[in-house]
Amino acid sequence: MGKTRGMEVSIAAAEAVKQADVDVISAYPITPQTHIVEKLSEFVANGQLEAEYVTVESEHSAMSLCIGSQAAGARTFTSTSSQGLALMSELVPIASALRLPMVIYLVNRSLSAPLSIWNDHSDVMSIRDSGCIQLFVKDGQEVYDHLFIAYRAAEKQEVLLPVIVNLDGFLLSHTFEPVEVMEEERIRQYLPPYRPLYTLNPDKPITMGAFAPPSLFTEAKKAHDETLKASHPYLEKAWEEWAVISGRRYRPVEEFNARGAETIMITMGSLSETAREGVKILREKGQNIGLLELRQWRPFPQEEFRQGVKGVRRLVVIDRAVSPGSTGGPVASEICSALYGMEDQPSLENYVAGLGGRDVTVEDFLNMAAPPSREKKYAFSIHGAR
Amino acid sequence: MFAVKTLTDREYLAPGHRGCSGCGQAVAVRMVHKALGQRIVVACATGCMEVISSPFPQSSWEMPWIHVAFENAAAVASGIEAGLKALRHKGKIDNRKIKVVAMAGDGGTADIGLQALSGALERGHDFLYICYDNEAYMNTGVQRSSSTPYGASTMTTPAGRIQKGQATWKKNMMEIVAAHHIPYAATASPSYPMDLLGKVKKGAEIKGPAYLHILSPCPPGWGIEAEDTIGLGRLAVETGAFPLYEQEEGKIRLSLDFDKLIPLEKYLKGQGRFRGIDQERMDYMQERVLEMWQDLKRKAGLRELRPSRFRKEGVKWIRTS
Ligand SMILES: Cc1ncc(C[n+]2csc(CCOP(=O)(O)OP(=O)(O)O)c2C)c(N)n1
Ligand code: SF4
Ligand SMILES: [Mg+2]
Numbered sequence: 001m002g003k004t005r006g007m008e009v010s011i012a013a014a015e016a017v018k019q020a021d022v023d024v025i026s027a028y029p030i031t032p033q034t035h036i037v038e039k040l041s042e043f044v045a046n047g048q049l050e051a052e053y054v055t056v057e058s059e060h061s062a063m064s065l066c067i068g069s070q071a072a073g074a075r076t077f078t079s080t081s082s083q084g085l086a087l088m089s090e091l092v093p094i095a096s097a098l099r100l101p102m103v104i105y106l107v108n109r110s111l112s113a114p115l116s117i118w119n120d121h122s123d124v125m126s127i128r129d130s131g132c133i134q135l136f137v138k139d140g141q142e143v144y145d146h147l148f149i150a151y152r153a154a155e156k157q158e159v160l161l162p163v164i165v166n167l168d169g170f171l172l173s174h175t176f177e178p179v180e181v182m183e184e185e186r187i188r189q190y191l192p193p194y195r196p197l198y199t200l201n202p203d204k205p206i207t208m209g210a211f212a213p214p215s216l217f218t219e220a221k222k223a224h225d226e227t228l229k230a231s232h233p234y235l236e237k238a239w240e241e242w243a244v245i246s247g248r249r250y251r252p253v254e255e256f257n258a259r260g261a262e263t264i265m266i267t268m269g270s271l272s273e274t275a276r277e278g279v280k281i282l283r284e285k286g287q288n289i290g291l292l293e294l295r296q297w298r299p300f301p302q303e304e305f306r307q308g309v310k311g312v313r314r315l316v317v318i319d320r321a322v323s324p325g326s327t328g329g330p331v332a333s334e335i336c337s338a339l340y341g342m343e344d345q346p347s348l349e350n351y352v353a354g355l356g357g358r359d360v361t362v363e364d365f366l367n368m369a370a371p372p373s374r375e376k377k378y379a380f381s382i383h384g385a386r
Numbered sequence: 387m388f389a390v391k392t393l394t395d396r397e398y399l400a401p402g403h404r405g406c407s408g409c410g411q412a413v414a415v416r417m418v419h420k421a422l423g424q425r426i427v428v429a430c431a432t433g434c435m436e437v438i439s440s441p442f443p444q445s446s447w448e449m450p451w452i453h454v455a456f457e458n459a460a461a462v463a464s465g466i467e468a469g470l471k472a473l474r475h476k477g478k479i480d481n482r483k484i485k486v487v488a489m490a491g492d493g494g495t496a497d498i499g500l501q502a503l504s505g506a507l508e509r510g511h512d513f514l515y516i517c518y519d520n521e522a523y524m525n526t527g528v529q530r531s532s533s534t535p536y537g538a539s540t541m542t543t544p545a546g547r548i549q550k551g552q553a554t555w556k557k558n559m560m561e562i563v564a565a566h567h568i569p570y571a572a573t574a575s576p577s578y579p580m581d582l583l584g585k586v587k588k589g590a591e592i593k594g595p596a597y598l599h600i601l602s603p604c605p606p607g608w609g610i611e612a613e614d615t616i617g618l619g620r621l622a623v624e625t626g627a628f629p630l631y632e633q634e635e636g637k638i639r640l641s642l643d644f645d646k647l648i649p650l651e652k653y654l655k656g657q658g659r660f661r662g663i664d665q666e667r668m669d670y671m672q673e674r675v676l677e678m679w680q681d682l683k684r685k686a687g688l689r690e691l692r693p694s695r696f697r698k699e700g701v702k703w704i705r706t707s
Contacts (some may be wrong), residue, residue, distance in 0.1 A: 023473060026468070052471055059504070064461030065450075065461050068461070068465020069466065072465070073478075074470075075401060091455060094455060200450035200466060207440055209453035209454055211436070211453075
C-alpha cells in the first residue's frame with residue numbers, strides 16, 4: 001500500500017500527474033488552478049517528471065497545443081478554471097471529436113461577470129455539450145485517484161475521449177487533506193504506457209480534422225454520441241480495477257443512506273461532504289432522508305440514476321450554476337429529463353446554491369431538506385439570495 | 387539547390403482538390419511540399435487550403451496532416467513538436483527527424499492567429515510556419531484582412547461613394563516576425579519557383595522557428611483571370627509591391643534586386659479589386675512602395691534607387707538560394 005500524507009489537494013493532483021508519467025503538459029495560469037501547474041513546473045524543472053512543459057501565451061493555445069501533442073501520440077495533460085475554460089471552449093469539442101484522450105483537471109470557478117475567483121460550476125456547465133467525459137470528485141483522495149482512473153478509461157481504444165475531472169476551486173483545491181499516494185509500481189500496473197491507435201506519423205500518414213459535408217455531419221455526431229455513451233462500462237471497469245489496487249470503490253452515482261429513503265438530496269462535487277453531515281443530523285431527528293452524489297455527469301448514468309431514485313417520493317436537487325432563463329439549474333433540468341416517463345415520479349425541488357464562493361453550510365442543507373409547507377410537484381429557487 | 391530537372395515527380399498535394407483554377411495558393415503549396423518531402427507533419431488552419439483539400443472522406447494530403455481551427459495552427463504545431471520531442475526523448479519513437487510545418491492564410495496569420503504565432507515563435511519551437519497570403523479572407527468570400535493592400539476593394543471594404551476600398555496599409559508580417567529574433571524568415575512567390583523551393587528547404591533545415599510569407603494570387607478574390615496568376619505574381623515582385631528577401635540572423639538579403647522598378651500601375655491595372663482607383667491614391671501607393679523598397683535596400687546594405695527609377699523590361703537575378 002502507499003503512504004498517506006497530509007497535503008494540499010492541488011499538490012496531490014500534481015503528484016498524480018507526475019506518477020501518470022505524462023509526456024506533455026501545457027497550461028496557462030489562472031486562480032485557483034495555479035498550484036497544480038506550478039507544482040508540475042517544479043517537478044519538470046527538478047527532473048522528477050520527464051515531460052515537455054510548454055508555457056503557452058493563453059488557454060486557447062494551451063488546448064490547441066494539447067490537441068497537437070495528443071495527436072502526435074503523447075500522453076497529454078492540462079488544467080484550467082473559469083475564464084480559462086471559456087477561452088479554450090472553441091477547442092474542447094474539437095479535442096473530443098478528434099478522439100484525443102487527454103485529461104483535464106478543471107478547478108471549478110465562476111464565470112465572469114461580475115468577476116469572481118471563487119467556486120461554482122458555471123464554467124463546466126458552459127461546455128456540458130462538448131462531448132467529453134465529465135466527472136466530479138469531492139475530496140483530495142478522489143482528486144488524486146481520478147487522474148489515473150481518467151487516463152485508464154480514456155485511453156481504451158473503444159473510448160478515446162478527453163476526460164474532465166471537476167474539483168471545486170479553493171473549497172477543495174486549496175484545502176489540506178490526508179491523501180494516500182500509491183506506490184509507483186501499482187500505478188504502472190494500473191496505467192500501462194499509452195498506445196495510441198492513430199497518430200500523426202510520416203510512416204503512416206493520416207488526415208485528421210477533415211470537414212464533413214451535410215451528408216456525413218449527422219453521422220459523425222451520432223457516432224460521437226454513441227461513443228460517449230458507450231464509454232460508461234469502461235469507466236465502471238476503470239473504477240473496479242482501481243478498487244482492486246486501492247481498496248476504494250467509486251460509482252457513477254454514489255449513495256449515502258439512500259436505500260429506502262423517502263426524500264433524496266442530489267449534489268455534485270465537494271458539496272456532497274457537507275450534505276452528508278446534514279443527512280446524518282436529519283436521520284437522527286427521524287427524517288427518512290438520503291443523498292445521491294452524482295459523480296459521472298457525462299455520459300449521464302441514466303440507469304444507475306433511475307435505480308437510485310426508485311420509490312423515492314421527493315427529490316431535492318442542489319445545482320451550483322444558474323441556467324439563466326431556464327426552468328431550473330442544469331443538473332435539475334437533466335434530472336427532470338431523466339425522470340420523464342418513469343412510474344411514480346417523485347416531486348422535485350431545485351435549489352441553486354453556492355454561487356461565486358457563497359458558503360453552503362450544514363444549516364443550509366437542513367433548510368433545503370425541510371419539507372415544503374405545501375407540496376408542489378416542482379419548485380425552483382436560488383437559495384440564499386438576498 | 388533545386389533545378390527543374392532534379393525536382394521530384396512525386397506529388398504531395400494530390401490532384402483533384404477543389405481549388406479554383408489558377409489558384410496561386412494551390413500552386414505554391416504543391417511546390418512547397420515538393421521541397422519538404424515526406425518526413426513532415428502539417429498543422430493547417432481553417433481557410434481555403436483546408437476546405438479545398440479535406441472534404442471527408444477524401445483528402446489531398448499525402449503526409450500526416452491535421453486541421454483544428456482558424457487561429458491556432460502555430461499552437462497546434464507547437465504541440466506536435468513538443469509531443470514528438472517528448473516521445474523521442476523517452477525512446478517511444480525513433481530518432482529520425484520529423485519536421486513540423488504550420489500553414490495558414492493571411493487572416494489566420496496576421497489577424498486572428500497572430501497571438502498564437504507570436505507565442506510559438508517566442509517559445510522557439512523547431513517548426514516552419516508558412517503564411518499563404520492571398521490578401522483577404524477568401525474562404526469566406528473575400529473580406530478584408532490586415533494584409534489586404536491599400537485601395538483594394540473587398541466585400542467588407544467595398545469601393546463605395548465615400549470609402550474607396552481598403553483604407554489601411556498592408557500589415558508588415560516580416561517585421562513582426564523579425565521582432566521575435568527567429569533564425570530565418572523569407573518572402574517567396576510561386577512565380578519564382580526555384581527561389582521558393584530553396585527558401586522552403588532552408589527554412590525546414592534550420593533548427594528553431596522559421597517563417598515563410600508567400601504571396602498567393604487568387605483569381606476570384608483579386609478579379610483576375612486564372613492564367614494571370616503567375617504573371618501577376620511576377621509583377622508584384624518587379625514593381626516592388628512584394629519584394630523577395632530573406633531575414634537571417636538580423637540581416638536582410640534581397641533575393642531579387644532591380645536597378646529599376648516597373649511602375650506600380652502596371653500591377654494594379656490588371657486586377658478587378660483595384661478598378662476605379664483614382665490618380666491620387668495611385669500616386670500615394672506608388673510613393674509608399676518606393677519608400678519601402680528603398681528602405682529594404684538600405685537595410686540590405688545596397689545602394690538606393692536613383693531618381694529615374696522605373697524600367698520597362700528585364701529581370702536581373704543577384705542571388706538564388
Ligand atoms: C474563430 C473563427 N472565426 C471565423 C471563422 C470563419 N473563417 C473561416 S476561414 C476564414 C478566413 C480565412 O482567411 P485566410 O486565413 O486569409 O485564408 P484564405 O481562405 O484566404 O486562404 C474565416 C473568417 C472561423 N472559422 N473561426
Ligand atoms: S478563392 Fe482564391 S485562394 Fe481560395 S481556392 Fe479559389 S483561388 Fe484559391
Ligand atoms: Mg487569405
